[in-house]
Amino acid sequence: MATQLNRFSSDRLRWLSLRLAFCGIxxxxxxxxxxxxxxxxxxxxxxxxxxxxxxxxxxxxxxxxxxxxxxxxxxxxxxxxxxxxxxxxxxxxxxxxxxxxxxxxxxxxxxxxLPFLTGGASAGIEKPSEFTRNGAVEDQLEILPGRSFPNPLPNYGAGLNFFWQLDIxxxxxxxxxxxxxxxxxxxxxxxxxxxxxxxxIAENYYTLMALDQRMITLNETIRLQSKSLEISKAKKDAGRGTELAVQRFEAEVKKNLSEKLVVEQEIIQTENRINFLAGRYPQHIDRDASNFFDLTxxxxxxxxxxxxxxxxxxxxxxxxxxxxxxxxxxxxxxRFFPTLAITAGVGYEAFNPRYIVRPEAIAFNVAGGLIAPILNKxxxxxxxxxxxxxxxxxxxxxxxxxxxxxxxxxxxxxxxxxxxxxxxxxxxxxxxxxxxxxxxxxxxxxxxxxxxxxxxxxxxxxxxxxxxxxxxxxxxxxxxxxxxxLGGGNMFQNMAPAPPRIMDKE
Missing domain, CATH: 1.20.1600.10 (Outer membrane efflux proteins (OEP))
Known part of the structure; x- marks a missing residue:
């Protein structure tokens, strides 16, 4: 008897050693x-x-x-x-x-x-062929004395399932x-x-002020040229000037009047760009361009x-x-290393709902798996x-x-x-x-x-x-x-929502 026990222990240790060696490999x-x-x-x-x-x-x-x-x-x-x-x-x-x-x-x-825990219920029905092993076995078995398995066989269940991949x-x-x-x-x-x-926004705002100053400059230039135009007309009427001077001043006035329309369009577009950046529809932008040249x-x-x-x-x-x-x-x-996962389940399972709450209907399972890539990586x-x-x-x-x-x-x-x-x-x-x-x-x-x-x-x-x-x-x-x-204008750097949890430490 002692010899048999020693042989059994030796075989068990040898088998355990082989399993550990395999896992190590x-x-x-x-x-x-x-x-x-x-x-x-x-x-x-x-x-x-x-x-x-x-x-x-x-x-x-x-x-x-x-x-x-x-x-x-x-x-x-x-x-x-x-x-x-x-x-x-x-x-x-x-x-x-x-x-x-x-x-x-x-x-x-x-x-x-983190571990996953799920719960659920199921219901199904199964009818194996009598010419298969399952069908032949069930035909010879009894659930209770004198009571055979129902054919087809219903199945009802409810329970919890557990899964956890260990982050080794x-x-x-x-x-x-x-x-x-x-x-x-x-x-x-x-x-x-x-x-x-x-x-x-700031650059477009200053561009808008610059366009206002361009408009002021054009108006002042047109005023001076219009005055020179009137003088040219007066000299022509007095016989001291020519039509050429009148036409040249007239052309300059018209050119600058045309330029004013271009500047007005640029003002509209710049205002609307600021409005777009501010998230609003077109409207006048309040500003004061009088101190533009002295602006610091x-x-x-x-x-x-x-x-x-x-x-x-x-x-x-x-x-x-x-x-x-x-x-x-x-x-x-x-991903080159093995992954270790634990799965488990516990619940009730029976072919008839009235048996599902009996202690004999309890079913459970526990398993652990170690999977590693070997070929074709x-x-x-x-x-x-x-x-x-x-x-x-x-x-x-x-x-x-x-x-x-x-x-x-x-x-x-x-x-x-x-x-x-x-x-x-x-x-x-x-x-x-x-x-x-x-x-x-x-x-x-x-x-x-x-x-x-x-x-x-x-x-x-x-x-x-x-x-x-x-x-x-x-x-x-x-x-x-x-x-x-330089990184200026960063007004919201401390207003971000907090993350759910700080990083894990090594």
Whole structure:
């Protein structure tokens, strides 16, 4: 007897050892054949300071992105338009719903690694053939003494089912963490759209003021030319002038009247662009262009390049997506290893509903399964390599955004400063041309200058005024875009809905 027990124990240990060895081979085999991943090429090093030529002399030290819209623009009308746009813009609302979708994705991924418990009821009927094993066996069996199985055989059941895939390789939790980073990236995408919306509304607002000044300049030019036209007609009637002078001044007046209609159309389109951004139908935009030439914004300050990484939402978005891409690689890698799942069920089952509540009708099952890929892993290998390629794309995209942000800041800040210096020179030109028009008009009135000199002086003055208006508009646009390039105008960065749960720790 003892010999038999020893033999039984020895056989059992041998069988258990074989099973453990097999499981070890199943687990270890995929890890021995993991494809090698490619690493990224190094990107350009971020400079420690911004190019000094881009920084205006006497600039404040605090980064301009830290100032609110009201502080930077200090224009109540413009601030009102911006706040209305942030509240009503449809594109912002669309992106806000994308944030909700990303938030729901976290909950979906979180539920994937938690146990599933389902309940249900079933009813059915079965009639096996008498020429099969099941039919022949049932024909010989009795449910109760003297009572055969019903034919056909009904089946009623109700119970609970349990399923749990154990996340032994963090595959499911890494997928949830990747969804969390993409949720944060969607918030940063919305915040970047906010900065662009602020800059576009402000730029169009200043364009509208510039168009008003163009209209004022055209009206003033038409007034001067109409006066010269009347003088030309008077000289012609007095025999001291010719029809040529009359026609030339007449042509100039008509040309500028035609230009006024073009400017009026541009005003309508610019107003409606602002209305569209503000989420409202066409209406008048309240503004005061009287101080357009003296309009100043808060001086620009770029801080240090590392401020861009902290302040610019598009860079933060790329950083979040980079983290998510790295987790996707881990998720794809886990597919090479076995998955362990536990299934169980408990309930009542009987061929007659009146027996279903009896203790004898209880049925249950418990099972565990370990499944690992052995052959034909091309799909898993391809997904793993594709995840690596997407991770490299995310790295290069991040490097590109950082480089582009630095270039944008340097270009826009230097543009604002150079246009400011150009305006100073243009003011001197305007002063000289205004004097020349007065002198030419007086000489023409006294028949000491030809009409061509007056015509050219008026035309040069109008062109110079138009250039001055355009330079001022470009300067304001450059400052607005520099504010946006620095990450300014991001008003909602702390107003995103909280995710369902923070990331799991390693």
């Amino acid at each position: 199943v687990v270890a085999t995929p890890a021995c054949h993991l494809p090698s991943l490619r690493g990224p090429l190094p990107g350009p090093a971020i400079p420690e300071t911004v190019t000094q030529s881009a920084i205006p002399a006497g600039s404040p030290t605090e980064n301009s992105a830290n100032f609110s819209v009201d502080e930077f623009f200090h224009d109540s009308r413009l601030s009102s338009l911006i706040h209305e746009g942030l509240a009503n813009n449809q594109e912002l609302r669309i992106v806000q719903e994308e944030i909700q979708v990303a938030r729901n994705e976290i909950m979906s991924r979180q539920g994937a690694y 390789w963090r595959q499911l939790r890494n997928a949830k963490d990747a969804a969390f980073f993409r949720y944060l990236a969607s918030i940063d995408r919305r915040n970047y759209l906010v900065t662009k919306l602020v800059a576009e 914004l808060r001086p620009l300050s770029v801080g240090v390049p590392s401020d861009l990484l902290r302040n610019r939402p598009d860079i933060r978005q790329a950083e979040r997506e980079l983290y998510a891409a790295g987790l996707d690689v881990k998720v794809a890698r886990a 091309k799909e898993i290998r391809a997904d793993y390599l594709s995840a690596n390629a997407k991770q490299l794309q995310a790295i290069y995209h991040y490097q590109q955004l950082v480089l582009n942000a630095y270039v944008e800041v340097v270009n826009r800040v230097s543009k604002a400063e150079n246009y400011r210096k150009s305006l100073d020179n243009k003011k001197l030109q305007l002063s000289a041309l205004t004097t020349s028009v007065d002198v030419a008009s007086k000489l023409f009135d006294n028949a000491r200058a030809e009409y061509v000199e007056v015509l050219l002086a008026q035309r040069d003055l109008m062109d110079a005024r138009m250039e001055f208006i355009e330079l001022k508009r470009e300067q304001l646009a450059a400052m607005t875009n520099a504010y946006q390039a």
